[in-house]
Amino acid sequence: MSVPLSNNPAAVSSHLLPKGIWIIPVLLVAASMMLEGSALFGAATQRFVWQGSVWLGVVEMVLIGALLMNGIRIREWVKSAGIAGPKAHRATDLCLFSLILCALGDLVNRNFSGTYFAYDDIIEHSYLVDSVWFFLPGYSVYLLAAWQTTRLPSALKAVSLVVAGGAGLVSFLGMVLPQTSEYIVAVTGLYAVVITTMVAVAFWIALSWRHPLGYLVAGGAALASVADAIIGQFWLYGHGYYPAVAHINWIVYFLSQALIQQLPVLLALHDR
Numbered sequence: 001m002s003v004p005l006s007n008n009p010a011a012v013s014s015h016l017l018p019k020g021i022w023i024i025p026v027l028l029v030a031a032s033m034m035l036e037g038s039a040l041f042g043a044a045t046q047r048f049v050w051q052g053s054v055w056l057g058v059v060e061m062v063l064i065g066a067l068l069m070n071g072i073r074i075r076e077w078v079k080s081a082g083i084a085g086p087k088a089h090r091a092t093d094l095c096l097f098s099l100i101l102c103a104l105g106d107l108v109n110r111n112f113s114g115t116y117f118a119y120d121d122i123i124e125h126s127y128l129v130d131s132v133w134f135f136l137p138g139y140s141v142y143l144l145a146a147w148q149t150t151r152l153p154s155a156l157k158a159v160s161l162v163v164a165g166g167a168g169l170v171s172f173l174g175m176v177l178p179q180t181s182e183y184i185v186a187v188t189g190l191y192a193v194v195i196t197t198m199v200a201v202a203f204w205i206a207l208s209w210r211h212p213l214g215y216l217v218a219g220g221a222a223l224a225s226v227a228d229a230i231i232g233q234f235w236l237y238g239h240g241y242y243p244a245v246a247h248i249n250w251i252v253y254f255l256s257q258a259l260i261q262q263l264p265v266l267l268a269l270h271d272r
Helices: 009-016 020-045 054-080 086-109 127-149 154-173 182-208 212-236 243-260 263-270
Strands: none
Touching (some): 020 054, 020 243, 054 086, 054 263, 127 182, 154 212, 212 243
């Protein structure tokens, strides 16, 4: 039996929402920032360099695993709380699937196998290209969840997708290096279009739920594009060596994942 619903979202959440669903991501984001901040300090002072170490990759994957477990808890709560409608049920399945796919992409990006220059002599961090096969469907699934649940007219959402995707394509064309293999150009070019549409998703969410939680989820969607813009500009198609970029990227990316996984909670509490 569920607690009677209130018109006050704060009252609803305080009675029905398990605190761990909020607290665990906050703690995980704090832990991630401390980990990468320590790595940045070590790189800046040259006292120690953690970039590329196996144990750092393992700890990062442990954090992702914990975030994934929180996504499972969110799904279980939405399914069992008795307050969510069919849209929230579908969205929580899609969001969890998105998180799983992105976690697999993270595993590839840890590059435990030490793979470099796999497709040509231009792109050193070729494992980033391999991870696209997980991130591309992962963010596409999340986009589908947002399309099905946000309250804006379909025409407006379609136009915003075209604009955001077009901006991503233009940015990509200005970034790609000459003599890069056609395979890398095709895969990363398609991904550049898809990942920038997360900015459109942020727009949909922010306008559909004018609520602090909605703005947080929208911010997470926008940060997904920022995180990949950082890694694409400096590591995939960048010139030179930027060890700090990987740590900054991880902080932005992990925060993004922690925020966007809250979309089913937003739907359950504010879109009944």
